[in-house]
Structure formats: structure tokens, C-alpha cells
Amino acid sequence: MSGTAGQQAKSSGGRSAAAAVPPASLWSRRDFLGRLGWTGFGIVSLLALLSAIRSAFPRVLFRPESSFKAGYPDDYVIGEVSERFKRSFRVWIIRNEEGIYALYAKCTHLGCTPRWLKAEQKFKCPCHGSGFYISGVNFEGPAPRPLERVRVTLADDGQLLVDVGVRYRQEKGEWNRRGAFLRV
Known part of the structure; x- marks a missing residue:
């Protein structure tokens, strides 16, 4: 052993020079970033x-049935609007002197549900004030x-x-089609 190497070994408390190097970390930065990348890729x-x-x-x-039985024609009074199915099927049933028709209770402006005002004989939308005659015409x-x-x-x-699934629009001339109006 040379003198300087022996003195260094003695001054360091008997440890060798190799022990003075700090131990390598568990993962290198490269290993850590690689594993992080693969973990992210795996999650995605x-x-x-x-x-x-x-x-x-x-x-x-679940969609409720689009058709339903609404009773007998004699159950409906001429000139009155039945609101019996407004809540469950969004439909008014109206009987006039000629027959029966059903209106879908949805305003054609923004889809609000109008109210039937019996005293004024009209449907009135609470959202933006659209008014409809008993026939449904705005x-x-x-x-x-x-x-x-x-x-x-x-x-x-x-x-x-x-049948709520089948609708008829007046401006397309569909109110004259069979099913839009029932003569009784």
C-alpha cells in the first residue's frame, strides 16, 4: 500500500475509496420518465x-307507449277541452260538432307546454305569450x-x-289526412 492511499483509508475511518461514492438511486431519471410514459399510455x-x-x-x-286508449267518444263534451291526458301524454282531446281531434301540448315556438284558458277559449303559452285558438291555430x-x-x-x-307518435302539421296540409280528425 502506498503511503497516500493508506493514509486516506485510515483518515476515512477504515472505509475504502469506493465506498465514498454515493450509492446509485433506485431509478434513474430516464427510467422514471419511461415508466411514467408507459403508465400514461396504459391508462389511456x-x-x-x-x-x-x-x-x-x-x-x-325507457319510452312510454306512444298510443293509448282515451275512453269512448261520448265521454267528451262538445266544445270542451279535455286535459285528462295532458300530464301523462302531453295531449288535449277536443270534441266539436263535427268530431274529435287531439292536439299535442307543445308550443311550436320553443317547446313549452301551453295552458288552456277556459274563460278565454284559447291556449296560452306561459313562456313567451303565444296564443292558439281551440282549433290549435296560432x-x-x-x-x-x-x-x-x-x-x-x-x-x-x-x-x-x-297515437302521440304520429303528428300532423296544418301548414303542410296534414290536418285533412285520415287520423288527424275523427268524425263521430
């Missing part, structure tokens, strides 16, 4: 896979067109069968 890939699997099983919302406010009618037919047992 897993989320993409879960999205693909989920899209194979779409969520189906006469005031910003509504661009009349209310829509829905299909009304007679079922085999003689009851009214209302």
Missing part, C-alpha cells in the same frame, strides 16, 4: 378499450305555426285510440 389505452366495450352495449331509455305571439295534431282513431272496442 384502458379507457379507450372501456369506451369501445361500453359502446357495444348502448344505454336504452293567432298571437312568436309561435311560427299552429299546434300539431296527433292521430285519433277508433279501436276495435269503440274507444278512442290516440
Whole structure:
């Protein structure tokens, strides 16, 4: 042993020069960033896979039946608006001297539900003030067109069968079609 090497070993408390070098860290910076990148890639890939699997099983919302029986024609008084199905099916049923028709209770301006004002004999939208005659034709406010009618037919047992899924628009001449008005 040379004199300087031996003195250094003795002055360091008997440790060798190799022990004076700090131990290597568990991961180098390069290892850490590499693992971080692969972890991120794995998470993104897993989320993409879960999205693909989920899209194979779409969520189906329950939709209520679009048609329903609304009673017998004699249950409806001439000149009156029945609001019996307004809440459950968004429909008014009206009987006049000629027959029966049903209006869809949705304002043609922005989709609010109008109110039937019996004293004034009109439907009035609470949102922007559109007014509709008992026939459904618009006469005031910003509504661009009349209310829509829905299909009304007679079922085999003689009851009214209302189908909310089939609508008729007056401006397209559809109020004259079969189902838009039921003669009784």
C-alpha cells in the first residue's frame, strides 16, 4: 500500500475509496420518465378499450307507449277541452260538432307546454305569450305555426285510440289526412 492511499483509508475511518461514492438511486431519471410514459399510455389505452366495450352495449331509455286508449267518444263534451291526458301524454282531446281531434301540448315556438284558458277559449303559452285558438291555430305571439295534431282513431272496442307518435302539421296540409280528425 502506498503511503497516500493508506493514509486516506485510515483518515476515512477504515472505509475504502469506493465506498465514498454515493450509492446509485433506485431509478434513474430516464427510467422514471419511461415508466411514467408507459403508465400514461396504459391508462389511456384502458379507457379507450372501456369506451369501445361500453359502446357495444348502448344505454336504452325507457319510452312510454306512444298510443293509448282515451275512453269512448261520448265521454267528451262538445266544445270542451279535455286535459285528462295532458300530464301523462302531453295531449288535449277536443270534441266539436263535427268530431274529435287531439292536439299535442307543445308550443311550436320553443317547446313549452301551453295552458288552456277556459274563460278565454284559447291556449296560452306561459313562456313567451303565444296564443292558439281551440282549433290549435296560432293567432298571437312568436309561435311560427299552429299546434300539431296527433292521430285519433277508433279501436276495435269503440274507444278512442290516440297515437302521440304520429303528428300532423296544418301548414303542410296534414290536418285533412285520415287520423288527424275523427268524425263521430
